[in-house]
Amino acid sequence: MLAARYLFIVFFILAMLPANVAADIVVVVNAENEIDTLTKRQVIDLYMGRNAYFPDGTRTLRFDQPSDSTVRADFYHHLTQMKLPSINAYWARLIFTGRSSAPVPLSGDQEMLEVIENNKYAIGYLNKGSVNNRVKVVFELNSNEIE
Amino acid sequence: MRQYAFLFFAGLAVTLSTQIINASETVRDRFQVSSFGTLGISHAGKDQFGYRNELTHKGQFDKFSIFPDSVFGLQANAQLLPSLNATVQVLAEDQVRQNFNNIVDWAYLSYQPTPNTMIRGGRMGIDLFMLSEIRNIGFAYLWARPITEFYTPVSLSHFEGIDLKYTKNSELGYLEFKIYGGQTGSDIRVSRGDFSVRMRPIFGAIASMETNHWKTRATFAATHIDETRNTNLTRLLNALDQTPATIWPQAGAFSKLINGEGNQAYYYSIGLTYDKHDWLIQSEIAITDSAWPSVALTNGYLSLGRRVGPVTLYTVGSYAKSLRDSKTVSPRSSQSDINALQTITENAFNAVLINQNTISLGMRWDFHTKMALKAQWDHTWVRKNGGGLLILKEPLDHDITLNIFSLNLSFVY
Numbered sequence: 001m002l003a004a005r006y007l008f009i010v011f012f013i014l015a016m017l018p019a020n021v022a023a024d025i026v027v028v029v030n031a032e033n034e035i036d037t038l039t040k041r042q043v044i045d046l047y048m049g050r051n052a053y054f055p056d057g058t059r060t061l062r063f064d065q066p067s068d069s070t071v072r073a074d075f076y077h078h079l080t081q082m083k084l085p086s087i088n089a090y091w092a093r094l095i096f097t098g099r100s101s102a103p104v105p106l107s108g109d110q111e112m113l114e115v116i117e118n119n120k121y122a123i124g125y126l127n128k129g130s131v132n133n134r135v136k137v138v139f140e141l142n143s144n145e146i147e
Numbered sequence: 148m149r150q151y152a153f154l155f156f157a158g159l160a161v162t163l164s165t166q167i168i169n170a171s172e173t174v175r176d177r178f179q180v181s182s183f184g185t186l187g188i189s190h191a192g193k194d195q196f197g198y199r200n201e202l203t204h205k206g207q208f209d210k211f212s213i214f215p216d217s218v219f220g221l222q223a224n225a226q227l228l229p230s231l232n233a234t235v236q237v238l239a240e241d242q243v244r245q246n247f248n249n250i251v252d253w254a255y256l257s258y259q260p261t262p263n264t265m266i267r268g269g270r271m272g273i274d275l276f277m278l279s280e281i282r283n284i285g286f287a288y289l290w291a292r293p294i295t296e297f298y299t300p301v302s303l304s305h306f307e308g309i310d311l312k313y314t315k316n317s318e319l320g321y322l323e324f325k326i327y328g329g330q331t332g333s334d335i336r337v338s339r340g341d342f343s344v345r346m347r348p349i350f351g352a353i354a355s356m357e358t359n360h361w362k363t364r365a366t367f368a369a370t371h372i373d374e375t376r377n378t379n380l381t382r383l384l385n386a387l388d389q390t391p392a393t394i395w396p397q398a399g400a401f402s403k404l405i406n407g408e409g410n411q412a413y414y415y416s417i418g419l420t421y422d423k424h425d426w427l428i429q430s431e432i433a434i435t436d437s438a439w440p441s442v443a444l445t446n447g448y449l450s451l452g453r454r455v456g457p458v459t460l461y462t463v464g465s466y467a468k469s470l471r472d473s474k475t476v477s478p479r480s481s482q483s484d485i486n487a488l489q490t491i492t493e494n495a496f497n498a499v500l501i502n503q504n505t506i507s508l509g510m511r512w513d514f515h516t517k518m519a520l521k522a523q524w525d526h527t528w529v530r531k532n533g534g535g536l537l538i539l540k541e542p543l544d545h546d547i548t549l550n551i552f553s554l555n556l557s558f559v560y
Contacts, residue, residue, distance in 0.1 A: 085513035
């Protein structure tokens with residue numbers, strides 16, 4: 001009886017745990033970029049190689065987080081519900097069939113900020129807590145969006 | 148020696164590509180070199196029945212080998228103008244015929260007049276199935292190798308010509324339409340020796356739709372089999388053509404059946420993939436319609452994968468079956484030379500027919516963002532007179548089963 005109660009409590013705690021404890025992630029562009037917001041679909045299209053242009057027709061320079069980083073895994077999973085191995089294989093298909101060139105990987109939030117600040121057409125993503133006033137947030141992924 | 152040369156070439160390719168990529172950030176914007184490869188070991192085949200996963204490979208007769216699954220490639224992309232790019236892909240693998248023509252898999256120019264339109268010209272991957280343009284890039288797909296029943300019968304890797312692609316983002320999803328035309332060919336090995344086939348013209352169309360989790364596509368291709376070359380086949384056809392109808396009335400009909408030249412072939416396929424959270428499903432079915440029994444067949448597969456952390460466990464069921472039945476020459480001639488010719492003809496006809504299916508179990512471990520380790524077991528049932536995908540040292544006059552064990556390391560850089 002005691003064991004049953006113990007198991008019930010453990011299961012209850014596990015069930016109450018959030019599915020993912022990732023921090024919020026934001027998509028950012030240069031502060032001078034005329035784009036103010038992007039839809040989730042537009043962000044997906046940019047980061048899944050289906051489009052390389054901002055809505056106003058200017059070509060984007062897409063930047064990525066380190067290939068094995070948690071923020072990258074969370075970003076793609078939030079957007080597409082696909083796990084990182086699937087994303088890596090997907091991008092290999094796009095690159096080698098000439099459909100798209102991959103977003104350029106950077107070393108982390110700090111380099112992402114530097115690159116976005118210095119290029120009007122750059123777009124990237126980082127942890128919400130790293131944002132400064134020299135970049136503009138155009139889309140926000142909340143951890144509670146996870147399916 | 149030739150086999151080790153391609154391993155050396157592959158290592159050199161990887162080293163060079165890394166050095167070039169690291170050489171200059173400025174150069175990287177305009178010129179990119181990528182490499183891919185698979186280092187694999189497998190055990191397959193029987194003493195009399197050689198297994199291969201590509202018709203361009205030699206048979207594997209109950210032996211371990213690193214060559215059937217190992218391939219290395221180097222791809223260079225150069226941006227010549229803002230909308231004009233050049234791409235070259237070279238392959239090092241253990242092919243039946245190693246020459247410059249077969250090593251250069253792609254060499255084309257692509258021009259993008261609008262963001263949604265692309266025109267390419269040169270030698271390009273032939274877009275017949277889901278894995279058409281990535282069949283040598285093991286990292287880009289789940290299994291140890293492209294599904295044998297579905298991919299092996301079509302040994303065409305590239306074509307020379309032009310294609311036009313149009314893409315559109317719609318409410319339905321990401322739509323892609325492509326048409327192409329040109330010529331193609333392949334140097335393969337069959338039970339009767341090395342075989343070359345040239346198809347000209349070939350033209351086709353592809354429509355695909357992609358959403359976040361689903362991708363569906365339909366393809367059509369039509370071609371004219373212009374030229375086939377095989378010494379033993381030529382001898383057999385000459386013998387059949389010179390046999391008087393009064394001695395063997397069906398000799399002429401067999402000659403027409405066995406000779407592929409002048410026939411048309413039509414290829415239709417549909418495919419579907421699903422990838423969400425931890426589930427991966429992929430399926431394709433196809434039919435190749437032709438009066439030439441060697442290529443007329445239907446085939447397909449269904450693959451189901453479940454991701455557990457960095458490991459994906461999967462199972463695949465696949466089949467391939469010729470649209471023509473085997474033949475028995477009857478009545479037999481009492482003349483010994485004609486009787487021998489009838490036996491050779493019957494064996495030659497039946498040796499190209501395909502009737503097999505496979506169940507596969509495997510796992511892929513993505514232990515690195517650019518590398519994956521795969522292990523796979525295939526159990527294949529090959530029916531009597533259905534061994535067209537094998538190298539036969541003797542006629543397949545009974546059902547057989549084959550087991551293929553594979554361990555692969557795939558990478559992209």
